[in-house]
Amino acid sequence: MINRLPTLAPLVFIVLLAGGSLWLERSVQSQITPEKNTRHDPDFWAENFTIKKFNAEGILQNTLKASKMTHFPDDDTTIMANPVLTYHHTPAVTVSAVTGLISQNADEMALTGGAVVTRQGVKAAPETHVATEILTLFPDAERAVSTKPVTITQGRSVIHGSGMESDHKTGVSILSGRVNGTVYTRKQ
Numbered sequence: 001m002i003n004r005l006p007t008l009a010p011l012v013f014i015v016l017l018a019g020g021s022l023w024l025e026r027s028v029q030s031q032i033t034p035e036k037n038t039r040h041d042p043d044f045w046a047e048n049f050t051i052k053k054f055n056a057e058g059i060l061q062n063t064l065k066a067s068k069m070t071h072f073p074d075d076d077t078t079i080m081a082n083p084v085l086t087y088h089h090t091p092a093v094t095v096s097a098v099t100g101l102i103s104q105n106a107d108e109m110a111l112t113g114g115a116v117v118t119r120q121g122v123k124a125a126p127e128t129h130v131a132t133e134i135l136t137l138f139p140d141a142e143r144a145v146s147t148k149p150v151t152i153t154q155g156r157s158v159i160h161g162s163g164m165e166s167d168h169k170t171g172v173s174i175l176s177g178r179v180n181g182t183v184y185t186r187k188q
Contacts, residue, residue: 045070062087062139066100078102083111085139091120093168095137095144109137117144117166124186126155132164142168150175157183 051064066080083100087093098113115135119128131153132146143166150164152175162177 040072040074042070043073060088064139076104078106083109085109085137087142087168089168091122093120094118095135097135107138107140109139111135111137115146128152128154130164130166144168152181155184157181159183 046069048067049065049069053061053063055061063086064083065086066083068081069078070080071078078101080100080102082096082098084094084096086095095111095115095117097111097115099111101110101112103109112134115132117130117135121127129152130150132150133148134146136145138144145163145165147163150161152159152161152173159175159179159181161175161179164173164175166173
């Protein structure tokens with residue numbers, strides 16, 4: 001038995017070393033908290049897409065089109081290139097911009113790069129155009145808000161404001177800040 005001790009000593013030393021290494025690795029790993037993924041990589045995208053929304057009776061409410069849509073899972077946002085949202089009412093209303101950012105729960109859209117709202121003319125009234133640099137749109141509520149300068153044109157009439165809140169369902173638009181313009185009446 002005494003002759004075996006010198007041959008078992010290296011084996012015992014290796015087992016103790018492996019056990020110590022395993023203990024050290026586990027104790028260090030328990031102190032390290034995993035880092036959240038800080039990368040902002042898309043998980044999917046679509047090109048030249050169309051989304052149509054219908055009400056409970058099957059009537060088309062609005063159509064959203066864009067040349068590209070990219071979704072990012074880290075913050076659950078969606079970015080669109082050249083979005084165009086059309087409300088199929090009478091009169092029809094179209095909202096467009098260079099870029100659109102859809103919120104996490106899709107109840108809000110931030111339109112940037114020159115947002116334009118166009119409402120078709122009714123009877124003898126010409127089309128109405130609203131232009132602003134940034135427009136926050138609430139698609140289901142049919143509301144729009146801008147804190148940037150706004151220009152509204154209808155025929156030859158032009159009105160400028162420092163900001164705007166608009167509710168399409170009630171037909172009420174409120175311009176804020178300094179408001180000025182020229183309004184032409186129709187000849188009877």
